[in-house]
Amino acid sequence: TRPAFYQREVERVFWREWQFLGRTDQVPNPGDYFSLTFAQVPIIIVRGADGVVRAFANTCRHRGSLLLDEGHGQCKAIVCPYHSWTYALDGRLAGTPDMELTQGFRADDYPLLPVRLETWAGFMFINFDPQAQPLSAFLGDLDDKVGMYGLGDMVLARRREYTIACNWKLWV
Numbered sequence: 001t002r003p004a005f006y007q008r009e010v011e012r013v014f015w016r017e018w019q020f021l022g023r024t025d026q027v028p029n030p031g032d033y034f035s036l037t038f039a040q041v042p043i044i045i046v047r048g049a050d051g052v053v054r055a056f057a058n059t060c061r062h063r064g065s066l067l068l069d070e071g072h073g074q075c076k077a078i079v080c081p082y083h084s085w086t087y088a089l090d091g092r093l094a095g096t097p098d099m100e101l102t103q104g105f106r107a108d109d110y111p112l113l114p115v116r117l118e119t120w121a122g123f124m125f126i127n128f129d130p131q132a133q134p135l136s137a138f139l140g141d142l143d144d145k146v147g148m149y150g151l152g153d154m155v156l157a158r159r160r161e162y163t164i165a166c167n168w169k170l171w172v
Contacts, residue, residue, distance in 0.1 A: 001167070009168075014039035015128040018138045021045065023156045024053055024122050031075050031089060035068040038126070043115055044068055044078070045124065048089040055115035055126050056091050062110070078112070087112050121151035 033046035034133040035058050038157040040057035058067050077085040086095035091112035118135035125135050
C-alpha cells in the first residue's frame with residue numbers, strides 16, 4: 001500500500017510491458033476516440049481518417065494542457081482548449097493560431113507524442129517503452145492456443161467499470 005512501492009511497479013511493470021487497453025471496436029469510425037489516464041499518463045486512443053487506430057499522450061505540445069476530457073467522443077480534429085492548437089487525427093499539428101510570425105517555429109516539430117499501440121485479434125495493447133519487444137513476441141504462442149475461438153470476430157457488447165479499493169495484483 002506504500003506509494004513508493006506502487007510508483008516502482010508503475011515504472012517497472014506498467015511502463016515497460018504491454019498493457020491491454022480495450023477493443024478496436026470501441027473506436028469504430030474515423031474521429032471516434034476515448035481518453036483515459038493509464039499508469040499516471042493521460043492518453044487518447046483515436047481512429048484516424050485513414051482508419052488506423054493510434055494512441056497519443058493527451059497533452060498539448062504548446063503548454064501541456066489536457067486536450068480531451070476522459071471518456072468517449074467523436075471529433076474531426078483535436079483542439080487544445082488553451083490556445084486552440086489543432087491536431088489532425090494522425091497526430092500532426094495542423095493549426096497554430098498566431099504562430100505564423102514566430103521565428104524558427106515549424107509545426108512539423110510539434111506533433112502529438114505517440115504511445116506505442118499494437119493490436120491482436122481486435123484487442124488493443126499499449127507500451128510506453130520504445131525498446132520493448134513487439135506485441136507478437138510478448139504474446140508468444142497465444143494465437144495458436146486460442147485462435148480457434150475467433151476472438152477477432154467478437155465485438156464489445158457491454159462495458160462496465162468498477163472502482164475497487166485494493167492492490168491491483170489482488171484484482172488481477
